[in-house]
Amino acid sequence: xxxxxxxxxxxxxxRLGLVSTGTFAHDLKRWWTxxxxxxxxxxxxxGEANDRATKGESDYVWALKDINFKVEQGDVVGIIxxxxxxxxxxxxxxxxxxxxxxxxxxxxxxxxxLLEVGTGFHGEMTGRENIYLNGAILGMSKxxxxxxxxxxxDFSGCERYIDTPVKRYSSGMMVRLGFAVAAxxxxxxxxVDEVLAVGDAEFQKKAIGKMQDVSRGEGRTVLxxxxxxxxxxxxxxxxxxxxxGSITAAGEVADVVETYLKDYRDTxxxxxxxxxxxxxxxxRSLKVKFLSIEHEKGNxxxxxxxxxxxxxxxxxxxAVEQCRINCTIRTPxxxxxxxxxxxxxFNISFGEKKRLRYTLKNPGLTIGNYNLSFSxxxxxxxxxxxxxxxxxxxxxxxxxxxxxxxxxxxxKWDTHSWGYILMQNTLEELPL
Amino acid sequence: xxxxxxxxxIKPKNKLLEINIKELWDYRDLIALFIKRNIVTQxxxxxxxxxxxxxxxxxxxxxxxxxxxxxxxxxxxxxxxPLFYLAGTCLWQYFSDCLSRTSNTFVDNAGxxxxxxxxxxxxxxxxxxxxLLRFGIQLGLFLVVYAVYALFGDPGAHFTWYAxxxxxxxxxxxxxxxxxxxxxxxxxxKYRDLQVLFSFGVSLWMYAxxxxxxxxxxxxxxxxxISVHKLMCFNPVTPIIETFKYGFLGCGEFIGWRWLVxxxxxxxxxxxxxIVVFNKVQRSFMxxx
Numbered sequence: 001x002x003x004x005x006x007x008x009x010x011x012x013x014x015r016l017g018l019v020s021t022g023t024f025a026h027d028l029k030r031w032w033t034x035x036x037x038x039x040x041x042x043x044x045x046x047g048e049a050n051d052r053a054t055k056g057e058s059d060y061v062w063a064l065k066d067i068n069f070k071v072e073q074g075d076v077v078g079i080i081x082x083x084x085x086x087x088x089x090x091x092x093x094x095x096x097x098x099x100x101x102x103x104x105x106x107x108x109x110x111x112x113x114l115l116e117v118g119t120g121f122h123g124e125m126t127g128r129e130n131i132y133l134n135g136a137i138l139g140m141s142k143x144x145x146x147x148x149x150x151x152x153x154d155f156s157g158c159e160r161y162i163d164t165p166v167k168r169y170s171s172g173m174m175v176r177l178g179f180a181v182a183a184x185x186x187x188x189x190x191x192v193d194e195v196l197a198v199g200d201a202e203f204q205k206k207a208i209g210k211m212q213d214v215s216r217g218e219g220r221t222v223l224x225x226x227x228x229x230x231x232x233x234x235x236x237x238x239x240x241x242x243x244x245g246s247i248t249a250a251g252e253v254a255d256v257v258e259t260y261l262k263d264y265r266d267t268x269x270x271x272x273x274x275x276x277x278x279x280x281x282x283x284r285s286l287k288v289k290f291l292s293i294e295h296e297k298g299n300x301x302x303x304x305x306x307x308x309x310x311x312x313x314x315x316x317x318x319a320v321e322q323c324r325i326n327c328t329i330r331t332p333x334x335x336x337x338x339x340x341x342x343x344x345x346f347n348i349s350f351g352e353k354k355r356l357r358y359t360l361k362n363p364g365l366t367i368g369n370y371n372l373s374f375s376x377x378x379x380x381x382x383x384x385x386x387x388x389x390x391x392x393x394x395x396x397x398x399x400x401x402x403x404x405x406x407x408x409x410x411x412k413w414d415t416h417s418w419g420y421i422l423m424q425n426t427l428e429e430l431p432l
Numbered sequence: 433x434x435x436x437x438x439x440x441x442i443k444p445k446n447k448l449l450e451i452n453i454k455e456l457w458d459y460r461d462l463i464a465l466f467i468k469r470n471i472v473t474q475x476x477x478x479x480x481x482x483x484x485x486x487x488x489x490x491x492x493x494x495x496x497x498x499x500x501x502x503x504x505x506x507x508x509x510x511x512x513x514p515l516f517y518l519a520g521t522c523l524w525q526y527f528s529d530c531l532s533r534t535s536n537t538f539v540d541n542a543g544x545x546x547x548x549x550x551x552x553x554x555x556x557x558x559x560x561x562x563x564l565l566r567f568g569i570q571l572g573l574f575l576v577v578y579a580v581y582a583l584f585g586d587p588g589a590h591f592t593w594y595a596x597x598x599x600x601x602x603x604x605x606x607x608x609x610x611x612x613x614x615x616x617x618x619x620x621x622k623y624r625d626l627q628v629l630f631s632f633g634v635s636l637w638m639y640a641x642x643x644x645x646x647x648x649x650x651x652x653x654x655x656x657x658i659s660v661h662k663l664m665c666f667n668p669v670t671p672i673i674e675t676f677k678y679g680f681l682g683c684g685e686f687i688g689w690r691w692l693v694x695x696x697x698x699x700x701x702x703x704x705x706x707i708v709v710f711n712k713v714q715r716s717f718m719x720x721x
Contacts, residue, residue, distance in 0.1 A: 093442065099442070137544065
């Protein structure tokens with residue numbers, strides 16, 4: 001196999017802050033130093049590593065710094081990293097939207113980039129006209145589009161509306177049409193930025209299938225950015241982990257994803273949700289109210305068999321005895337999966353604040369995202385319940401692997417036929 | 433691996449004169465579609481539709497007749513007023529439309545430009561071409577009015593052989609508008625100061641061009657010892673307008689090949705400069721727009 005893309009020392013410097021007279025002074029100084037005195041750009045030296053969270057000394061940051069890697073022909077490479085790690089900047093440079101500050105990228109073949117679906121759609125034009133326009137923007141010629149027109153319309157599933165102006169389309173249809181055009185682009189190298197995150201489940205499946213065909217069947221090279229580790233694992237052979245503008249890991253996709261997640265697990269920042277009045281269900285007397293809820297372990301990634309430990313701070317406006325906490329777990333679509341009331345009670349006096357540790361033991365949820373809602377109140381099934389405070393979807397967490405000690409993953413858990421609960425079990429042989 | 437195998441090389445800076453006209457040609461389908469988009473979407477959901485192309489110059493002409501012909505009493509070289517004003521306003525309208533459309537290229541298209549690469553020059557080129565439709569319709573109006581005058585009255589005008597220069601004149605006008613427009617849009621991506629200047633600059637420019645008055649009235653006028661006539665000829669649009677009027681209306685006198693060549697050379701140099709600057713800016717404008 002030969003190299004399809006080669007990145008040599010790619011760096012990108014960005015200036016932060018506003019464009020004003022101050023920038024103009026910098027531009028003058030830069031122009032003076034480079035063109036008149038014949039020296040290097042003075043601002044290249046003072047660039048800092050791109051750390052979003054800390055306050056920097058300089059107005060200039062390196063969004064990317066000395067990126068070097070090669071991509072083999074026919075490979076599918078997933079680029080992962082936190083927000084602001086430089087993933088999108090890398091793709092933008094590769095798609096020629098912006099130029100690198102230093103370095104050279106060499107590639108073999110046409111590069112088709114898909115940083116957004118439906119780029120350049122005009123609301124007043126019909127679906128058919130927009131297919132031509134969008135296709136041409138993405139680099140297809142008119143005969144090429146005409147040849148694939150039926151296929152594109154069919155793939156989009158918008159045949160009925162194809163001669164209607166796209167401003168009448170639902171946002172989902174717009175995305176479908178946009179992806180349909182992009183999916184029929186035939187570049188040797190395809191650059192894709194999280195476009196799969198849109199559209200309904202059926203369409204996502206179709207889109208992933210199409211991407212797989214493109215890479216496996218037709219031997220094209222694909223660079224793919226996503227935050228969804230499941231689609232990265234399902235689609236890519238190799239992975240590249242970006243952190244603060246530099247490559248920190250590269251190799252087999254499973255290893256890189258594991259490095260990324262491990263790093264994420266080990267971070268010590270605590271995910272604390274401060275309860276605000278907008279999260280509350282207001283029709284209650286706030287005799288006891290939630291102040292904050294936080295993951296004891298410090299992040300929101302769990303294995304299916306891992307206890308979910310939550311530290312909850314409550315405050316009382318009246319003295320209450322025999323209080324309990326209740327938790328409901330729902331899918332992002334709002335389907336309630338299970339509910340749980342604390343098995344022990346607490347007493348609280350007027351004006352008192354309490355920190356409670358609430359442990360959901362071995363919940364057995366399958367890989368996916370979940371929302372947790374909480375209530376605090378008194379009573380039980382027999383005597384009737386009174387809730388003092390109810391907060392909906394206060395905590396979001398992600399289950400990312402089936403067992404705490406596991407390194408293998410389900411490529412795809414089919415929730416439609418298998419449900420959401422991964423039951424724990426034992427299997428043993430007994431004497432007859 | 434040998435170097436020749438690479439088909440795409442992305443570098444920080446292009447050479448100053450590395451202009452890819454071939455690339456623009458490869459994207460001719462896109463230019464055609466942009467032209468179609470501009471034309472099709474311009475008057476969607478209006479009742480009068482393309483009739484607005486005619487209403488605009490008609491209103492302007494009526495206004496000019498009242499203000500410049502009536503109140504100020506500026507002569508029109510013996511040509512019927514509607515014809516004289518219509519000729520000037522058609523050309524000027526095309527020039528200023530092209531100029532204002534192309535001068536916002538980067539700012540208006542930041543959304544598309546930020547997501548996908550194609551030769552950025554395709555957008556201003558398409559704008560200049562699609563404006564030709566409107567120009568054509570307005571020119572049609574001019575000819576209809578001309579014909580009506582010729583049949584039922586005295587237009588005070590006649591064609592001269594210089595009318596054959598018409599295609600060259602349109603090319604020059606388009607080239608000037610494109611050149612100024614892309615130069616402007618390149619200069620306004622980072623610092624928007626010039627945009628403020630632009631909005632009133634174009635309307636002032638019209639008065640520096642013989643649109644609402646004939647150039648002949650500047651003939652023997654002096655401003656601080658400088659011939660106003662000569663001063664106005666340095667405006668590269670003036671020779672184009674004057675030649676058009678002389679060709680189609682036969683009014684005044686031919687401005688002279690010297691000025692026409694000056695204007696043409698001005699256009700070529702400006703366009704080349706504009707393309708060079710535009711090309712340089714397009715590579716990193718996303719970071720500053």
